[in-house]
Amino acid sequence: MKTALAIEIRKASPDDAEAVAKVHLEAWRGAYQGIIPHRALNRMLSRRGGAWWAGAIRRAANVMVIDAGGTIAGYATLGRNRARELSQQGEIYELYLLPEWQGIGLGRRLFTAARRTLSGAGLKGLVVWALEDNQNALSFYAGAGGRDIAEGVEVFDQKALRKVAFVWD
Ligand SMILES: CC(C)(COP(=O)(O)OP(=O)(O)OC[C@H]1O[C@@H](n2cnc3c(N)ncnc32)[C@H](O)[C@@H]1OP(=O)(O)O)[C@@H](O)C(=O)NCCC(=O)NCCS
Secondary structure: OOOOOOEEEEEEOHHHHOOOOOOOOOHHHHEEOOOHHHHHHHHHHHHHHHHHHHHHHHOOOOOEEEOOEEEEEEEEEEEOOOOOOOOEEEEEEEEOOOHHOOOHHHHHHHHHHHHHHHHOOOOEEEEEEOOOOOOOHHHHHHOOOOEEEEEEEEEOOOOEEEEEEEOOO
């Protein structure tokens, strides 16, 4: 007999810090190995352990988690849009799932919840940036109705990578 998986999406608490650090490490490795130069990627990953995440969550950085049957399967960070040239007010800075939990609809659910949280906070419109080489992310945001309207460049150890902004009004 199949049992339904209990899915809960909520604001992260400092107790979630280690689990969020694990998602960050595994999802970033999975998404960016071979795209972001090795040393730059390792540097970014080593900075963001459990203590870093506990601090970020305590400082009220807006971090949400998706709990799937007791496992923190993903996280999102969100807040005000940082790109002055875009008129949308909200931004999802990061949205990542553990590799083994990808592709079963949890990303879509977390994205919808994050978007609702931003609009509930009075922020109109949404921006998400994704690296152009991250095809999965581009398909995911295009599939969620985002319009890719702007481009930028991010430099990692002298390697310039193009990024794309998706927006929702
Ligand atoms: C990108 C990511 C957040 C998507 O979440 P997910 O749970 O895997 O995606 P879902 O199962 O919710 O899929 C939602 C939709 O996106 C599509 N999609 C998801 N992954 C896809 C892929 N690899 N290729 C094509 N389409 C994809 C699905 O087909 C689905 O469309 P549908 O609703 O029309 O069937 C997740 O896979 C992830 O964390 N990837 C690695 C990290 C990453 O790239 N994060 C984004 C950084 S900007």
